[in-house]
Amino acid sequence: MHLSPDQVIFWQWGWVKLNLTIVTTWVLMALITGLSCLATRGLGRTVREDGAVSHWRSAVEWVISLVLQQIVEVGLPRSEKYLVFIGTLFVLVATASLCTVLPGYEPPTGSLSTTTALALCVFFAVPYFGIREQGMWRYLRNYLQPAPIMLPFNIVSELSRTLALAVRLFGNMMSGGMILGILLMVTPLFFPVALKLLGLLTGMVQAYIFSILATVYIAAAVGSHETEKAVITKG
Amino acid sequence: MLIDWFTVLAQVINFLVLIALLKHFLYRPVLNAIAAREQRIAQELLAAKNAVITAQTELAQLTQERQALQRQRETMLSTTQATALAEQNRVLAQAHEAAQRIQDDSRLAMQAEFQQMSDLIVQRVCSEVLDLARRVVSDLAQDDLQSHMISVFLGHLRQMDTVQRVPFDRLNASTPWSAHSALPLSTEQQQILMTGVKAVFPLVTTLTFEVVPSLLCGMELLADGYKLTWNAEDYLAQIRQNLLTLPPWSESVSAPVGENP
Numbered sequence: 001m002h003l004s005p006d007q008v009i010f011w012q013w014g015w016v017k018l019n020l021t022i023v024t025t026w027v028l029m030a031l032i033t034g035l036s037c038l039a040t041r042g043l044g045r046t047v048r049e050d051g052a053v054s055h056w057r058s059a060v061e062w063v064i065s066l067v068l069q070q071i072v073e074v075g076l077p078r079s080e081k082y083l084v085f086i087g088t089l090f091v092l093v094a095t096a097s098l099c100t101v102l103p104g105y106e107p108p109t110g111s112l113s114t115t116t117a118l119a120l121c122v123f124f125a126v127p128y129f130g131i132r133e134q135g136m137w138r139y140l141r142n143y144l145q146p147a148p149i150m151l152p153f154n155i156v157s158e159l160s161r162t163l164a165l166a167v168r169l170f171g172n173m174m175s176g177g178m179i180l181g182i183l184l185m186v187t188p189l190f191f192p193v194a195l196k197l198l199g200l201l202t203g204m205v206q207a208y209i210f211s212i213l214a215t216v217y218i219a220a221a222v223g224s225h226e227t228e229k230a231v232i233t234k235g
Numbered sequence: 236m237l238i239d240w241f242t243v244l245a246q247v248i249n250f251l252v253l254i255a256l257l258k259h260f261l262y263r264p265v266l267n268a269i270a271a272r273e274q275r276i277a278q279e280l281l282a283a284k285n286a287v288i289t290a291q292t293e294l295a296q297l298t299q300e301r302q303a304l305q306r307q308r309e310t311m312l313s314t315t316q317a318t319a320l321a322e323q324n325r326v327l328a329q330a331h332e333a334a335q336r337i338q339d340d341s342r343l344a345m346q347a348e349f350q351q352m353s354d355l356i357v358q359r360v361c362s363e364v365l366d367l368a369r370r371v372v373s374d375l376a377q378d379d380l381q382s383h384m385i386s387v388f389l390g391h392l393r394q395m396d397t398v399q400r401v402p403f404d405r406l407n408a409s410t411p412w413s414a415h416s417a418l419p420l421s422t423e424q425q426q427i428l429m430t431g432v433k434a435v436f437p438l439v440t441t442l443t444f445e446v447v448p449s450l451l452c453g454m455e456l457l458a459d460g461y462k463l464t465w466n467a468e469d470y471l472a473q474i475r476q477n478l479l480t481l482p483p484w485s486e487s488v489s490a491p492v493g494e495n496p
Contacts, residue, residue, distance in 0.1 A: 004237055006237075006239045006242050016241060017241060019239070019242060021242050022242060022249070025245075025246060026249065029252065029256065033257070033260055036256070036261035037260050039261065039265075040260060040261055040264035040268075057268070061265060064261075064265045064266070065269070083262055084254055084258045087262065088253055088257050091257065092250065111242065112237040113238050113239045113242035113246060114242070114246045116238055116243050117242075117243045117244075117245075117246030117247045117250060118246070118250060121247060121251075
């Protein structure tokens with residue numbers, strides 16, 4: 001039994017290696033891309049002659065609209081600009097969690113490398129969007145708020161929340177897999193199924209939390225620290 | 236070590252690739268579709284709003300037209316009522332005039348008819364009275380009556396005024412005189428009459444006697460177209476004249492008819 005799918009290595013050449021995490025991620029990418037193609041294929045034809053919209057198109061638009069609405073509610077009014085990043089985060093983590101129902105599947109989010117990669121993406125996306133919206137100096141000036149003495153604390157906060165993002169997701173996904181493996185050895189039938197369902201719920205919640213936290217960080221960088229505080233207090 | 240930095244780098248790249256793929260295959264088509272649908276909905280809402288504005292404008296215009304039509308209707312109605320009232324008055328006036336004319340014509344016709352009837356009645360009465368008198372006189376005709384008539388006639392001659400005498404006084408002796416009577420006179424009666432006439436008109440030399448039945452009861456003395464007469468028919472003519480000149484005949488009958496409502 002291994003803690004991380006990184007330990008399952010299919011091919012290695014020097015420090016370059018092809019492990020289960022990468023392969024599973026590729027498979028998930030292919031799956032998500034394929035489903036996206038299916039979802040948007042013939043999107044123009046899904047409008048009937050009477051002007052009504054088909055159910056499939058309505059479902060796709062409903063999911064996208066839901067993500068957009070969540071982004072807006074967090075504090076990013078122009079949600080289309082952040083949909084690609086935040087939506088992809090949510091779709092990847094959610095798909096990785098949903099696929100845990102497949103036997104023998106190990107989610108790539110159960111790898112600290114993957115969650116670290118995603119957290120790093122968020123870490124770099126926050127200043128990217130912040131600088132794009134506010135400009136370099138105005139964004140950097142936020143680190144001196146409310147007083148210049150707060151600069152090291154703000155930097156530590158940025159690093160710690162990135163670390164928290166990575167460890168939180170990794171911990172939840174890895175623990176779910178570990179507990180499931182242990183229970184399969186102890187009680188092979190009922191509890192693993194119940195825990196599988198619970199794992200699905202936990203996975204979806206983690207996907208939502210990861211995405212919403214990323215949104216909050218971006219909103220805080222784009223807007224003001226007040227938005228971040230308000231959302232965190234509310235959460 | 237739980238973190239493999241090559242895997243971290245690979246996952247970052249994978250994530251960025253996935254972002255590019257989803258942006259191309261999922262978000263852009265869906266967002267475009269949503270935008271197109273929202274644009275279509277916005278256009279339909281705008282069209283509906285314009286339709287509502289158009290409908291409201293047309294409604295206001297129709298309301299104004301209806302009000303104008305209502306006013307026009309009221310104007311036409313009042314005009315028509317005034318025209319009808321005037322026409323009614325005119326027709327009533329014409330009817331009253333025609334009725335009055337017919338009434339007058341009827342009254343005149345009735346008066347003429349009554350006049351004709353009265354004339355006819357008078358004529359009939361006179362004729363009947365005359366026939367009756369004639370029959371009575373014929374039945375009672377005797378020598379005494381003839382003598383009495385001669386006596387009465389001679390009495391009238393003697394009492395004749397000067398004006399009546401003037402035409403006869405201018406006649407000469409050769410003028411033939413004739414005496415008419417209803418019944419034949421006896422010789423004695425002729426002699427008496429001749430004597431009486433010569434007493435009044437001394438120039439009378441010849442006097443012929445003729446019987447004229449239409450005289451009824453009386454006598455005539457004629458000379459050169461002039462005539463002196465006493466006849467019961469003169470009395471009847473006087474009666475007739477009096478009857479014909481009676482005003483109450485026509486007025487008493489026509490008065491009730493002439494009452495107007």
